[in-house]
Amino acid sequence: MPITLYAVSDGPPSLAVRQLLKALNVEHTLVNVDFGLGEHMTEEFSKKNPQKEIPVLDDDGFFLGESNAILQYIADKYGENDKLYPKDLKKRALVNHRLCFNLSTYYRYISEYVMAPIFFDYQRTPLGLKKVHIALDNFNTYLQKTGTKYAADDNITIADFQLVTATMCLEAINFDFSQYKLVFEWYKTYKREYPELWAIVDAGMQEISAFEKNPPDLSHMTHPIHPVRKN
């Protein structure tokens, strides 16, 4: 029985998981969750994920939220070798670190600055901007420390899927991050070397770019937890 991924078409954590499914050629059913309508806020969805967040994986009744956990599970279950998620303790620790860094800092700061004000009644503030620069500077330093082509190794790992989708949010609003030279190079290299994976991310980016210009009307969202903008 193929696995099912509940995903949102422009959601960076969903796009990260979809890249892995593509990279490993895993047969799956993709269920699009309508974020704008608040399909994830329903009682029914909360049975799949009590956090009411997308993505969620359903592997024959085994439900898993948190995109990092989903990436780790899929890579362990379907990986033909351990390149994307190494078994070697130190290499694996570095991948896990980059995933945690993305969750706690990199994507968190980027999404608070870029995404939240597109969809809800939040502002882009100087403090938010400062945090984005801190996140970019941290990532640049990590790339410098490892001296690797990708986030945790010379080949891509599941950490790159998350970091690429987070960075895509910056490109979606034409945020210039070229001063972070190693991040800039890493991002360009990924796009060049993995066009099929980048295409998944790019489709999400086009949606975010369009919403940046024309913010969506979320006034019909079911039980939003965020302040909804009055258009």
Ligand SMILES: N[C@@H](CCC(=O)N[C@@H](CS)C(=O)NCC(=O)O)C(=O)O
């Ligand atoms: N830590 C979660 C975060 C997922 C997340 O934030 N998803 C967004 C959609 S892209 C969401 O479901 N937000 C719920 C909301 O804002 O109501 C993960 O990595 O899976």
